[in-house]
Amino acid sequence: MPGNRGVSYEGPGKVEVRETDYPGYELKDGPGVNPGNVGRKLPHAAILKAVATNICGSDQHMVRGRTTAPQGLILGHEITGEVVDTGPDVEFIKTGDLVSVPFNIACGRCRNCKEGKTGVCENVNPDRPGSAYGYVDMGGWVGGQAAYVLVPYADWNLLKFPDKERAMEKILDLAMLADIFPTGFHGCVSAGVKPGATVYIAGAGPVGLAAACSAYLLGAAVVIVGDLNKERLDQAHSFGCETVNVAMGEPKDQIEQILGEPEVDCAVDAVGFEARGHGHESEAERPATVLNTLMDVTRAGGALGIPGLYVTGDPGAADEAARHGSLSIRIGLGWAKSHSLVTGQCPVMRYNRQLMMAILHDRVQIAKAVNATPISLDDAPRGYHEFDEGAARKYVLDPHGMLASR
Incomplete structure (x- = not known):
């Protein structure tokens, strides 16, 4: 089992990259994890190797100290990755698939999910409808600004790119589909x-x-x-x-x-x-x-x-x-x-497939529009600082050097 590292919120104005647990198929106690989610079994989940994981303005609100985010929270909800393992209940997503992860965590089973309101899923956050990775008061699902991350309800949540090599050619654009x-x-x-x-x-x-x-x-x-x-x-x-x-x-x-x-x-x-x-x-x-x-x-x-x-x-x-x-x-x-x-939260699954097709067929250049800029995972503190200073860039973390090699 490989090791794992993630970007941790360490208090107002401070983040650092630290060793963290490799994902498993049970939600464990930790910073920000809702007590009602501790011990939750996740046979429907997949483990991803993060290919691209972005810094978001919503993360910045927490890092500025403008929320009640706890110290030690692993950040990151804009995730694109390669599937490296799947739980026993995952039927359609396979190891090796390159996928986009909607930042909303949704079960696919509740009334809101069935109505397409995946931003307010009723079954993933014990406190209130709606959840996201690595975000304060969102159920405590571990964030994806890391080398590896767990995605629950994988068959429902993950958007598989139809051609892996073609997708890697446009990976910076496709990384914007998560949020x-x-x-x-x-x-x-x-x-x-x-x-x-x-x-x-x-x-x-x-x-x-x-x-x-x-x-x-x-x-x-x-x-x-x-x-x-x-x-x-x-x-x-x-x-x-x-x-x-x-x-x-x-x-x-x-x-x-x-x-x-x-x-x-x-x-x-x-x-x-x-x-x-x-x-x-x-x-x-x-x-x-x-x-x-x-x-x-x-x-x-x-x-x-x-x-x-x-x-x-x-x-x-x-x-x-x-x-x-x-x-x-x-x-x-x-x-x-x-x-x-x-x-409210954007229900990402309502749009992400259509926008993926627009990217793959050259109808839009979203990475260029937002000035997407890859940096290493170790450079995350610099990225947060420069973004907070007003840099006109969208910083994309590259935990495994897969973006730098393109």
Whole structure:
């Protein structure tokens, strides 16, 4: 049995790569593991050798100390891997398969899974519906920023790439299927993006860039991306987006300069609860700013996709209400404009196969759009630091050197 190493959260602002247990077919006690999951038998699981495992902005929220994540939690929910072993109940997935792992952990058996709502599976987290690998309050499933990782309900959860060699040729693009590409796409679908639409996307991090790429894939006529970070805005501009620097003032005024009118058809929040203000307030945290801005700039009858993360507990929040996830949202404005809002985890399995086909048949270059950058597992602390500093990159960990060799 090979050894295993993973990226561990060691407290606010600190991660380190350390030795960790090789996966087995029983969920053991450990940092963040829900007591109701300890001892859970997993004959339906598969063990993967991680080919690519990405650093996500959601991970960064934990590393900044903005959640109740426990020290020692192995991080990572954006996993692409090669199957090296399967449990006795796995029927269709085989050793040697190259697969994408949806970040949502889903049983495939409950009412929500059967309705396609895999982001809120009822059977994998004893506390509440919804689960993910290596994430706080998500049941305690061990994260995949590691050499090896266990995936439960393998026949249901894993998306097998149809041609292994062809997939390895596009592996950086396919690595985005675990989370950010479906998440950005879901934000756009939820917002009603369609051919000819004008779209405003708040946030030029990897999810925002993935949403912008998705908007074009869906046929949008104009995609406008707003952010404070010039390097990230330049990355959005590199594949045809219009950009708005919200540090320069309200997005509405800049949108009017671009479109000739101050409103768009559709809007996507790819920022979440650590949002900052606009204009002279851009240095201050204003967690409701993005949501209120989207209602302001979206036309009456339009819709908002909200894949950006919002939490029920934020120990680093600026005020007591925000510490419990209560924000000063202008719901009256949204009501008056008859807006539709869709929130929550993206149900990755609803989109990942279609997006895989778009990648394999050269309809989209998602890795280029998000500036996917492979680094070694040992370089994970550097990747986290640079990402936190605002690097316009999507860092992809390469635990076995399989990306560097391509």
